[in-house]
Amino acid sequence: MASKKKTDAKGEPRAARSTARSTVRTAGDPTLDRELLHSMLLQRRFEEKTGEAYALGKIGGFCHLYIGQEACSTGIISQLRPDDYVIGTYRDHGQALVRGITPRAVMAELFGRIDGCSRGKGGSMHLFDRHTNFLGGHGIVGSHVPLAAGVGFAIKYRGGDQVCVCFMGDSVVNIGAFHEALNMAALWKLPVLFVIENNRYGMGTAVERAAAVDDLHRRADAYRGLDGILIDGMDVHAVREESAKAIKRAREESLPSLLEVQTYRFRGHSMSDAVSGTYRSKDELDEYTRLDPVFSLRDAMLAAGTLTQTEWDEMEKEIAAIVQDSWDFADASPEPPAGALFEDVLVDTTS
Amino acid sequence: MPIITYREALNQALREEMARDDRVFLMGEEVGQYNGAYKVSKGLLEEFGENRVVDSPIAELGFSGVGVGAAMVGLRPVIEFMTWNFALLAIDQVVNSAAKMLYMSGGQYNVPIVFRGPNGAALQLAAQHSQAFESWLAHIPGIKVVVPGTPYDAKGLLKSAIRDDNPVVMLEGEMLYNTKGEVPDGEVLVPIGVAELKREGGDCSIITSGKMVLVAMQVADQLAKEDIHVDVVDLRTIRPMDTEAIYTSVRKTQRAVVLEEGWELCGIGAQVVDFIQRDCFDHLDAPVLRVHQTDVPMPYAKTLEKLAKPDVAKTIAAVKQVMYRS
Ligand SMILES: Cc1ncc(C[n+]2csc(CCOP(=O)(O)OP(=O)(O)O)c2C)c(N)n1
Ligand SMILES: [Mg+2]
Numbered sequence: 001m002a003s004k005k006k007t008d009a010k011g012e013p014r015a016a017r018s019t020a021r022s023t024v025r026t027a028g029d030p031t032l033d034r035e036l037l038h039s040m041l042l043q044r045r046f047e048e049k050t051g052e053a054y055a056l057g058k059i060g061g062f063c064h065l066y067i068g069q070e071a072c073s074t075g076i077i078s079q080l081r082p083d084d085y086v087i088g089t090y091r092d093h094g095q096a097l098v099r100g101i102t103p104r105a106v107m108a109e110l111f112g113r114i115d116g117c118s119r120g121k122g123g124s125m126h127l128f129d130r131h132t133n134f135l136g137g138h139g140i141v142g143s144h145v146p147l148a149a150g151v152g153f154a155i156k157y158r159g160g161d162q163v164c165v166c167f168m169g170d171s172v173v174n175i176g177a178f179h180e181a182l183n184m185a186a187l188w189k190l191p192v193l194f195v196i197e198n199n200r201y202g203m204g205t206a207v208e209r210a211a212a213v214d215d216l217h218r219r220a221d222a223y224r225g226l227d228g229i230l231i232d233g234m235d236v237h238a239v240r241e242e243s244a245k246a247i248k249r250a251r252e253e254s255l256p257s258l259l260e261v262q263t264y265r266f267r268g269h270s271m272s273d274a275v276s277g278t279y280r281s282k283d284e285l286d287e288y289t290r291l292d293p294v295f296s297l298r299d300a301m302l303a304a305g306t307l308t309q310t311e312w313d314e315m316e317k318e319i320a321a322i323v324q325d326s327w328d329f330a331d332a333s334p335e336p337p338a339g340a341l342f343e344d345v346l347v348d349t350t351s
Numbered sequence: 352m353p354i355i356t357y358r359e360a361l362n363q364a365l366r367e368e369m370a371r372d373d374r375v376f377l378m379g380e381e382v383g384q385y386n387g388a389y390k391v392s393k394g395l396l397e398e399f400g401e402n403r404v405v406d407s408p409i410a411e412l413g414f415s416g417v418g419v420g421a422a423m424v425g426l427r428p429v430i431e432f433m434t435w436n437f438a439l440l441a442i443d444q445v446v447n448s449a450a451k452m453l454y455m456s457g458g459q460y461n462v463p464i465v466f467r468g469p470n471g472a473a474l475q476l477a478a479q480h481s482q483a484f485e486s487w488l489a490h491i492p493g494i495k496v497v498v499p500g501t502p503y504d505a506k507g508l509l510k511s512a513i514r515d516d517n518p519v520v521m522l523e524g525e526m527l528y529n530t531k532g533e534v535p536d537g538e539v540l541v542p543i544g545v546a547e548l549k550r551e552g553g554d555c556s557i558i559t560s561g562k563m564v565l566v567a568m569q570v571a572d573q574l575a576k577e578d579i580h581v582d583v584v585d586l587r588t589i590r591p592m593d594t595e596a597i598y599t600s601v602r603k604t605q606r607a608v609v610l611e612e613g614w615e616l617c618g619i620g621a622q623v624v625d626f627i628q629r630d631c632f633d634h635l636d637a638p639v640l641r642v643h644q645t646d647v648p649m650p651y652a653k654t655l656e657k658l659a660k661p662d663v664a665k666t667i668a669a670v671k672q673v674m675y676r677s
Pocket of ligand 2: 169170171197198199200201202203
């Protein structure tokens with residue numbers, strides 16, 4: 001299922017065109033399943049809290065929630081080594097948490113405080129962390145895709161065996177920078193995973209209203225040596241299985257891949273956007289909500305007997321405490337001092 | 352001291368810095384096998400191999416982004432634009448990526464990259480190939496902008512730019528590549544952000560940079576015959592600008608003409624005049640005048656092109672005007 005597969009032409013109802021299934025697998029490895037569930041649930045509850053903080057004015061500016069897409073970040077990033085690289089878009093809270101930036105540092109950044117992972121200078125859209133090789137959330141659609149190719153170039157230049165994972169939205173496939181980067185990555189055999197998180201919309205524009213080829217992974221066909229892979233993004237194990245191959249290809253053969261992870265965003269494009277809005281129906285949203293990547297894994301585990309209700313309740317409690325702690329920490333963290341205004345415009349080279 | 356061309360000076364700088372630091376690589380269109388569109392990278396592919404002298408597709412946005420990404424994780428790319436006109440396709444990576452990375456990451460990711468190539472007009476290349484972008488680029492905090500006007504400064508500034516931990520934009524000139532000057536072999540470093548008084552006179556300051564330095568020197572020579580002696584202040588770096596050098600000269604001469612290759616509105620000269628009025632108001636004996644390209648796209652026809660460009664005659668007229676001479 002979660003492999004190369006031609007989707008149908010236009011006209012089919014969306015869910016029928018999706019790879020998403022109503023049941024997800026468990027790993028058969030309860031420890032792994034629990035870790036994945038924990039990782040996804042942390043993102044979910046963290047972001048729900050983010051929504052609350054935004055409503056209270058604790059967070060300002062643009063803020064894009066990842067709710068519904070957690071299997072993508074968890075599925076891929078959980079398989080990376082600490083010395084690999086991750087780069088993505090403004091919709092970056094989920095990837096940042098899975099990569100290991102602490103909930104405290106992420107929340108403090110959202111609050112614009114000095115203890116934030118970007119010292120309050122980046123905000124929601126620009127989470128960065130040198131310790132985990134998290135190369136940022138980037139705000140210009142498509143701009144970071146060549147940067148990822150550059151990271152791949154540097155890995156190869158030094159003869160390393162790391163990989164770079166580049167997350168992007170579905171609308172990126174229509175941007176020139178995407179194609180320029182893919183061409184060079186294929187031409188120069190760069191160890192990069194280009195991951196399209198196809199949540200079906202770029203703001204309010206459905207993929208098929210913007211992309212002449214809306215089978216997005218097939219964009220890879222234009223470049224020799226670039227594998228295009230279609231993945232069910234509501235099933236964390238499907239994401240893991242397929243991305244594992246792409247990671248191996250990158251690490252061992254220094255070859256790039258283009259992954260289309262079909263997913264769905266359960267909230268509005270950003271905080272100012274209604275949850276369903278004028279561009280998609282409540283029915284469609286409900287349909288996808290049934291495929292919730294977090295709860296479907298939980299249910300599968302409950303059914304398989306690898307998770308008990310009590311264990312789930314405990315996980316919820318533990319995560320609620322982590323999330324509350326991140327809020328308390330962020331709230332107590334000082335605003336950056338006025339002097340920070342002039343810091344880090346340039347590296348000081350006067351000494 | 353050896354006399355070499357501006358082109359050779361750049362070539363030496365690249366060669367020396369690549370030999371000195373294996374994190375330095377050159378990427379751009381035609382930089383390798385073809386030896387560079389203007390032969391600046393001549394011989395480098397042979398010497399350093401295709402890992403370090405990388406022929407890119409015609410994809411300015413893409414390969415400049417590759418440079419930024421590589422710089423974020425520790426390499427020191429030199430990105431060559433065939434000309435800055437084409438770099439407009441890459442401006443997003445210069446402005447939104449390179450210039451912003453350190454700040455928006457809270458100091459975690461600097462971008463030690465050089466974006467370089469010829470800027471401004473050559474001869475009869477018409478509207479799309481004859482533009483000077485100093486003021487666009489200098490507007491942006493988070494980058495440095497250097498504009499060498501002589502072979503010595505070309506070598507010294509490129510070497511400094513490559514060693515700088517920040518993004519540096521270097522604006523060269525097609526019409527400069529063949530110009531000659533004294534350049535020592537080996538280590539030449541010109542500090543970024545430091546202007547140079549290229550000619551000393553006491554009557555009027557000509558403040559200029561890049562290709563226009565040559566024009567200013569000719570102006571100085573011609574005016575000397577009429578017993579008018581000018582200071583030629585070569586800014587060498589547009590951002591950060593060496594305002595002290597401007598003030599020192601203008602306080603002495605009490606008159607100034609600002610000469611630049613680009614257009615008038617929001618040009619470099621507008622900023623220089625602002626600095627002067629703020630600091631030297633009481634010293635001025637005449638309003639500061641500006642010489643620049645006329646406010647039109649560059650025409651192809653020879654006579655029209657000449658009318659459009661700032662030149663020696665226009666600059667002499669401006670100097671005489673601020674000196675109330677005819
Ligand atoms: C070049 C550019 N144009 C427009 C925007 C405004 N914008 C921000 S997000 C967005 C939609 C992007 O959709 P998609 O790539 O599918 O990512 P998603 O938001 O769904 O994660 C737009 C138009 C932008 N940031 N950059
Ligand atoms: Mg989208």
